[in-house]
Amino acid sequence: MTKLFTPFSIKDVVFKNRIVMSPMCMFSSFNRDGHVSKFHHMHYVSRAMGQVGLIMLESTAVHPQGRISMKDLGIWYEHHIEGLSELVQEIHRYGSKAGIQISHAGRKADIEGEIYAPSPLPYKQGQRVPNELSLSQIQEIIHQFKEAARRAKVAEFDVIELHGAHGYLINEFLSPLSNHRNDQYGGIIENRYRFLEEIIDVINEVWDGPLLVRLSVNEYHPEGNSLDDIVYFSKRLKEQGVDLIDCSSGAIVPARIDVFPGYQVPLAEKIRQDAGIATGAVGLITNAHHAEEILKNNRADLIFIARELLRNPYWPLKAAIELGIELTGPGQYSKAWEEAFPVIEKWYPN
Template identity: 45%
Template sequence: MILDPFVIKNHTFKNRIMMSPMCMYQVYKKDGVATNFHYTHYTARALGGVGYIMIESTAVLPNGRITYEDLGLWSDSQIEPLKKIVEGVHALGAKIGIQLSHAGRKSRTENIVSSTNQPFSESYLTPGRLSPEGIKEIVNAFKASARRAREIGFDSIELHGAHGYLINQFMSPLVNDRDDEYKDGLKFLEEIIDAVRSEMDKDQLLQLRISAYEYDELGLTPYDWAGILNVIKHKIDMVDISSGGVIPNMVNDYPGYQLPFAKIIKEETGIITITGGQIDNLNLANEALEKEDCDMVFFGRKLLMDPFFIYKYDESLLPTSYKRASTLIKSKS
């Protein structure tokens, strides 16, 4: 089932496997421009059989980067290297999206901003509280980055609303201490969604990554997020479900630990859901799909260490050039 094609709107994914967006910290000149490393990294996973690849957190403004070594899409000068990656991934039969992000108070750059003026922790810088004018600048930056993503040819855009980054900072009651119209963080999120949608092609997919559970009794839960998503589900195509990161607390993770969150949201909203988390084999992924916990499964660290692990489950998927290695693959699986 995990290796079966999956159709969303006019897009046919060759399987239900998504490569999770993972920061690579490989921008050498601190200019946000993708490098040869990024090209090799992403096309290698497409060659390995992944059906859906999500480019790592890509900042819409320089102070929206998590670190200076992260990708950006705030300038037209950043378009061409990403276009080369998209063309390479498409040539290998995979779909590809880009995660647009602003790190807010979790940025390690300078002149950082947030919904609050409270730092993430003692080791982080103190952010400036965003004014309504500053919020508008960020919304417009997401819009401009979406225009570039369309020109590049990405199949989808993912808005990073998880892990304590800026959208999450507005959404979470653990962080948002405003007393103006943005006290309701949904206003900020909807303004970004509407701005991004205005620049997307009709066939492009829009998905939202969320921290469905914040591991604090006062934080957001999957049921809270289901209520939020039911308000905006007509504006998005998929939800990418993760958890934690909004405050510096511990997460008790284990294989499949986020599946219950995805199941609640899927049942409560009917939105196409993607999730993962310590899922390191296709058998567990298949089980999750069969139980209808989710619709697609993302793999992160597993793909970092073994970009060709999919072929161990079905050697018929091997590119012809690699079939001579099928005996070795069988012995290792």
Template identity: 60%
Template sequence: MAAKLLESYKIKNVTLNNRIVMSPMCMYSAENDGKVTDWHLIHYPARAVGQVGLIMIEATAVTPEGRISERDLGIWSDDHIEGLSKLVSMIKMHGAKTAIQLAHAGRKSTVNGDILAPSSLPFDESMRVPKEMTSEEIVETIDAFAKGAKRAKQAGFDIIEIHGAHGYLINEFLSPLTNKRDDAYGGSAESRFRFLKEIIEAVQQEWDGPLFVRISATDYHEHGLNVNDYIEFAKLMKELGVDLIDVSSGAVVPAQINIFPGYQVKLAETIKHRAHVPVGAVGMITSGLQAEEILQNDRADLIFIGRELLRDPYWPRTAAKQLHAEINAPVQYKRGWD
């Protein structure tokens, strides 16, 4: 049986060489202007040389206050396009497709000045109290996502992912644990979804390529959201034209999480089959055999690899050898690839 992990995968007009995705991981290596540095120009293209099918750039802030830290990449200014465009070109040179994760950190931002959230609730006692967003600030932030999408298109990215997970701003609007608003953006599940819905619609005004959304499919809290809630959100996202749900979990509130290999895969599988939408699986997936089992059993459509790609930039080759399969080598490395 051929290795499904190494098969091509088509999303709209974009075809990936294989089903391996480099999961977005913050490098905290930008200067405080949010621009690409030499580190990014080394780090990401190295994984493209390693034959990863899709390289997804880390959470990239659509506003200055939306950064997790002052060392985050940004896309809030046209000044960011040049560096991102160079990075895209270097990745594509080696055959990989490119994606960018558009993000706003919300109450988990550590930058100076006001930080924003749906409600004035800090993440924990060590974090600052955020400012509850006004209606005007909500509109401005939605517009910032749209402008970020426009700049991503100008920089040449193939795919955009909207970051709706890990306790950042969109996730804060979705969860009843962090959204205590009594206006049109709070209260019912439909109202809490409205912020993400309007971001998706605004992004689509500027972007006609594949669109992903990353979610935290459970809050790990008895009064929070769980996978059943996200099945309904996923159905709504599918109706809006989202092409794939990137299924992660947790981090909207402090919680004890039982972590083990593939601990989030069941969440992805459940959403895939009950919402009938393509999904990506992520979280402690470290071997080719593990990834292949997920795909062969139709538990996910793409495999997002995070820390294992930090340890092994050539993980696709490692996975291919585990699966007794072949993967193309860069011409420059052919004499040492087998």
């Protein structure tokens, strides 16, 4: 039995397989108001039809000032709920679970108006210098995350992921490269974790479903967080009830990264073993046998597929054929899917 197509449970939510559509920014809220567009329905529902187990929506801003771009999805006010809820219902129609990644872009917000960060340090030379967040502003943003989680529950999402990676606000607090504060939110590792800790505390007041956190588990800088630091964060997250770490890397500061298939998998494996928490592997995983190896060797629990699902919404069908198993697709496509599987006997004879 292949592991890629076995169910996986978090709390009371059961994913029909271990394939996750990784959150990827689409910049397609065309009215610049944060609302779901027709594009989002076509984009996400087609991957649900393709039998992806968990569809993760792109980075969705908890506040207009926290958008990565002016065309980001938003969950900062009640009027966003209706469109998000309709999209969740369509994803559920094809048997997939729906997740939402909630975030604040911090100093990497490419928006009109002021930008904010833990410290007044630009991402790189020549970019805008952010305003340093006051203690009261920090509390406001923590509350914005809580409200976003409440709205996600009303919209009936199955999963929430906090975006704590790629140089956005949570990551900016976690990293000594971007956090030069000398108060209770900066300095020693316990203080740098405090912002994320308090966000999770308030989310736990309104959300009891699966909670994931995406971390940059390698900052590609000698003065950044070490892997041991990331293990520390992961242990703390587990203590707070977080269910899985989505293990990405980079983008807290500019860096040259040597990428190759599975380049982040050893990091997911290390965190899984040392922190005792489930992990998701992501990063140029395009081959079904590679995904199967990761799972069967207990290097990660879920496989996050990104650009390969942009190229092929029906990647799970391709993976099933490669692994020699049958996969049921949408009823409307049943004849075409059934015709694909005789190929299995030719490619994978007993």
